[in-house]
Amino acid sequence: MFELERRLETPLSVQVVVTVGSIVLALILGSVLLAVVGVDPIEAYPSVGALMFFDQWGWQDLFLKMTPLLLTGLGVAIAAQLNLWNIGAEGQLYLGAIATTWLALEYSEALDAHFMLPILLIGTFVAGGMWAAIPAGLRSWFGVNEIITTLLLNYVAISLADYLLYGAWRDPSTLNFPMTRSFGESSFLPMIGSTTVHWGLPLGIILAFLTWVLLKSTTIGFQIRVAGDNLSAADYAGFNTKNLLFIVLVLSGAVAALAGMTEVAGVHHRLQQNFSINYGYTGIIVSRLARNHPIGVIGTAFLLAVIFVGGELLQVEYQLPIAVIYLFEGLLLFTVIGSELFLSYRLRRRVAV
């Protein structure tokens, strides 16, 4: 017989082995899934892998998908430092896209890229922060649960985008499609070299490292870490925990909103309906898989991008339905979170009494 015994500490090697092991397990379970729908996994995995990593279209798409996942995941992870759940990254992404679109439609003819890009970046960041200030303020000063408010605001932001797309912002030349006209070129995020990957990805990586530095090396970051670890101790230390909650949730929303900017200014160059394939909701998974570590988010955003692109390829190459992607996502979440048991416990052979 075996029994579980609590670990006193978890070495890094165990964390790596457990995480990699859980991903492998998800792939194995996924192969069963593929076999059930009539695809030979032994053939499908390598061919999809080759298309994804070695084909130019494949890896560029990988990095393009990774960018919004990284930004929304980072946003969710920032809130999680104080044990707050920001379920509203999807809405924040939409609001960021709306803010970017407004600025781009309004000013990109008049200003060149040197002015336009910083304006888009700062404007979107501020707009996302103001949007998140609604649930943040309600939480800090009235104790309203942020999970509910951030979730509900998603519907508001998405509806707002629809309202604009069907109304004031609809481009008459596209006949009846709900999309705006294309931005002026000064509002296009530049590409890296000759690839189709735009500068949103480095931006996300820089922000992840900045978040880490903020947490580790500044007094405000220290207060956040204390309050996240033990809120009573933060009160005892005289920190203004209400302000901390507010600041962190606002920051969380501002970063997630940038994902909307990179999507519309970097990929579509216009706002259109359903431009986000649940990037905001998937950001929750990205953050959770990284155990809310701001730098770990870079790795898990890549992992989720692999699932997104791999799923697309499976759709195209093997005519599988999109539900297969969601099933893969679910499997991965299931195994990774399930494996966390082995981070705090280890299996031990029970000694006979």
Place this chain on the structure above:
Amino acid sequence: MNPVLELQKIHKEFPGIVANDRIDLTLNRGEIHTILGENGAGKSTLMNIISGLYIPDSGSMLLEGKPLYIKNPAQAIANGVGMVHQHFMLIPNHSVSENIILGTPQSFRLQKSKVRQQIKELGIRYGLELNPDLRVQDLSVGEQQKVEILKVLFRGAKILILDEPTAVLTPQESEALYKILYQMKKDGHSILFISHKMREVIELSDRITVLRHGKIKATRNRGETNSSELANLMMGESTIQTAEIKTKALKVSPDQCQNTTIVRLKNAGLRHELGHWLLQNINLEIRAGQIVGLAGVAGSGQASLAEVLVGLRGLDTGEYEFAGEEQKVASVSKLIHKGVGYIPEDRKRYGIAPHLEVAENFLLRDLHNHRFQSRGWLQRDKVIAFGKERMRSFDVRAASEKIPIGQLSGGNMQKVILARETSRPLKFLLAAQPVRGLDFHASAFLQNKLLQARADGLAILLISEDLEELLLMSDYLYVICRGSIVGEMPKEEAEIEKIGLLMTGERA
């Protein structure tokens, strides 16, 4: 005499402590039997054994002469033993009747009207009338306790265990409870009553058994004892002499001139959110170079008083003056700045951030000191160096200053807290239960540091439930009971017996 429940040589050990040392106890039918003892005497362990929460290491129980094996609370209830907990186990947004039937066998479709009828009948019989449809959250504390008692009676309990039931009640509510207990006693129920309030114990009990350090010290029948004998039995007669011997060895400095008043409370009052008073008419003064001891039974208002003094809560009435300035708005950070140090009673809950490094925990209450940061950037090397130095001078035993503080032992954790709180310019140090749970060496070390701080001219308030510690350390003593100061005296006039009586609410 008609014994209902007999305990024979009940023994229970926890790592490092004998909680119950071969306890023999009998409970007769229709008797109120009180178990009296200080905190940590083993009362709660014993009651938890009877009600099935703990399983004893050895010993046996007899129920009406037949052996009784109780492995869990459900079996205890099935055998007619019911416990009314000190902290109510009720679901606030359910109704009274829903709370009462919780966990009792019911048919799939609830027979609400029948249940309501049963509750009414029980209520009339024992003076526990309550509207069964009210929600528990709308009831007063006394009424909630009635629900707890009804719960136990509804399950058919013949033996009731009440764990400090009057601790949370007003005097009037307590009187009403006594009447209920008499009624139940008349009806043939047997009651085990836990308390350390001397007066109610003497009035109410048919028999009193005193527990000390896990052992039975004595059992007395009604009318055969008095408060001072019970106080001696509870606290031990020899404590005062040993205290004096150690005091001579520990006192390091001659008396300082104790002229400057650092902390002053005038008619201070604090209300609970639900409206009752946590603190009332507190007048208290702490001077520089003085250790003031605050004696009191657990939960007499010490925690609230501490929260007021360090700025976690603002007073509802009266004045709080710190270093000659009135503190109108409660602010922890402002008081830290003015020189308040605080060793919290619950060190794990308030004193540390468990997953942060030991070195980082040193800046918890000192974050804005320029020693550690400049313009908002932490000076990592200085934080580490400071942590190392403090750990050395306070003899904190840890593998490194970079391990999470949660991995340290209680004693080492407490040293970190004390080191942190005394490492900036202080005027006042509030030490709540600073040596609770620590071994002898760690305790002596911490007490010496406190005496040294006193010699350096600090004003110190020492909150403790341990009278020996208070007499050893303090220059002046206050006694708190039910949120009010019920006595004060210089150390020279302090007698353990007198303080013990004051603590339990008896006027000396």
